Amino acid sequence: MQSKVAQTRAQLESTLDEIEDKLNVPKQVGVFARKAQASYEDNPVPWVAGVTAAVAIVGGLVAWAVLSRD
Template sequence: MSDVDGRIAASRAELEATLDAIEDKLNVPKRVGELTEKAKSSYESNPMPWIIGGLSAAAVAIGVVAWAILSNDD
């Protein structure tokens, strides 16, 4: 194999590795699964911030609904 053939093979291998890395980063189901596992682990280690966050989100949602119902924007 000549020097040119070796460089071509190395370039192809590098391109293949780059494309595999891009494909891995753009793999949405895999990323969602990883995020889900991180969230589960975080909740299991310390659930209090998750509970406070959930209650806060519920309070905001209730406030928005109440504001929409009770506002006089006729």
């Protein structure tokens, strides 16, 4: 019986550690940044295309807002 309790306690501790890691925003930002950097270094074309598209969209929205004043 005590072995079962110890096993359950260990599983709970592991689960809580995993939850804590997922909710640790600075750590998750770092993980995301490392993955993004590795992805960019592997193939920068999609990143350049995405940034170009974002700039075009923002530029279009700004132009629309400025030129469509009633």
